Amino acid sequence: MTAAHLSAFYAIVGAYLVLVCGIGLHNYRRASTEEGFLAAGRSLGPIIGGATLMANQVSAGATIGMVGFHYFSGISYAWTWPLVWIGWVIAALFVAPRIRRIPGLTLPDFLAARFESKAARGIAALFILVVYAVMLSAQYQAGGLLFGLVGGMEYSRAVLLVAGITTAYTVLGGMYSNAYVGMLKAILLLGSYAIAVPWLLVHVGSIASIGETLTAIDPRLTGNWFGWRQLIAISMAIGLGLAAAPYEISAIYSIQSKRATRMAIGYSFFFQACIGVGVLLFGLSMRVAMPQLPTPDLATPVLGMSILPPWIGLLVLLAAVVTFTRTGGAILLTVASAVSHDIYVELIKPAASERARVLASRLAVITFSAIPVALALRQFDLVNFIVIWAAKLMVSFLFIPVVVGLNWRRATRAGAIASMLGGMITCLVWSRLGSPYFLGLDPAEAGVVISAALMFTVSLTTSPASAGTLRQFFEDPRDELLSA
């Protein structure tokens, strides 16, 4: 990349910053209430909602990490896309329609209301802080690698720059910014991939030619590097985790209606399909074009900087920048809500004014942006491994309490707490046993099984929730109207 192209890259990133800050400032007043800041005033339509759901899911784990995964392991990881969608269907069927009935803003709000438990709220909020710090570190790491390579920056400075960009627009506009930048992210990703993929195929070769080249390197690249057992375990962790992921729940709260939520999930499938195919072809083509990269995570930055023509490359790089800053923003917002709303307002100072609540949210964004920086500077692993690891913990902890809590009247407070803690501890213990698939189970699967067993056994031996709470969750007001 020449000095002129480097200047162009910084100019485009600068323009993006100005744009997102503009979006943030434009929405600053709308985000002056807690509901406005954390849930965009529940105003998002199906298309922007779909872009928001996609933008939360398609993180640096996809645009940088998954390209790297396809680079070193070939096509098989792409099957996780349709498998993960099963988790989205579960969300559409069993989570989204019911969770929107309660007037909450966050996932711990739901847990506290459904299980009549401040402890459940506090435990969930703390868990979100820890796991999302790890997940946010993956976004910062991806950003650090990209800015480090493209801009010739020191990695630590690059990580700080990415953290700064992410924090700035999240503080300014909250969920409103996230929603509109999510739409921008969808347009940029689709647009840049639509131009870059055909260009790459023209030069690198057809799918068949790429297949011949990769098969000769290792037949598993075009077949099953990951076996079905592994793919199902990873997809289950990510897909079921998404059905109960706090940032997706926050996005669902932000969409205007149940119908819009279901349609938004459909539109997000469209966005994901286009991005999934693009990411796959990027990874496979890069393995042919430059087979000896020092680390697979460099595939996207090198593609944008050294392979594609400058203006297409800049678009791909900008799309990656938007990806990790936008997903970072969604994660930061969820972490901020856990601190300001679930811990500060609900547990410490319930009488806090609306202004104090929003200020607490903004301060939480700034404070908790710093912790993942420290993690990202240590570069624990490939970006996608970090994302998968966080997803496994997430599904073990949250999936059963959320889905069973929404759909089984008999689920109790003690059952939910046992389920959350039991699932998480099992996942951690399973991971330390030293053998993948101990007793035939992946850590996430073991976590979900134990979490479910504890939820059902403990709930059946303890008192159910009060009638008022159950009515709120399990009786549709329309049923009452009809019976009247």
Next chain:
Amino acid sequence: MLPRRVAFAALVIGVAGEALAQSRQGTVDITVEVMSDAAHVEERYLLASSASPIALRVLTRPCATIGNLALEQAGSVLSVTESRAGPWITFHGTIAAQDDSLRLFVRYDVRPAGTGVIPLVHLATAVTGNGSTRAGPVKVDVRVSDAMARVSFPHMTRQAHNEWSARFVAAPSFVEIAGLRAAPCDERVGKGGDNGGLVWRFFLLVGIMITWVPLYLAWARRSEEREHT
């Protein structure tokens, strides 16, 4: 604690033992001289010293033939054996031990045809630089004699009327020269090899995705209407 857990996550999904090839520290200078119907390539390697077999690979194309390959160390030509796997050719040579650093010189001729693709021989292991992250350890210079020709892949910067240059973090497996008046070539020749099922897997995946989206949207619309009635 965390690094061990994260490392274990890698183990869990079964790829920890599948790391990419080991890397070597060093720099590589590749010079490509392109005439209308032939190209001459010279590659200079400066690597951290190690006395061991060395492997170089090249991705052949149906319309480009490689010949006269020579691998030299300290002015003496090393004997090279050749093995083929699909479109890849691997050249194996044994290098002698040296005290501080290892200097290798590789030269070969390419006869491009059709699209003007010139395959580049590269080390079978990654080369990592030890300087700035941006200035990659692999430098490629291309000089063309044909005034109408230009480098079209990968992206390189025009330094002079007929010279292009770029630095990469790894060696590209080929450069493509557009506008080269090379001999015509039927690109279908040599094709039809084993693609390992990539084609049907790819189109099955795309087919599932294309089918899924409208099916889901139709279900979402119908379920909502059903609930309202």
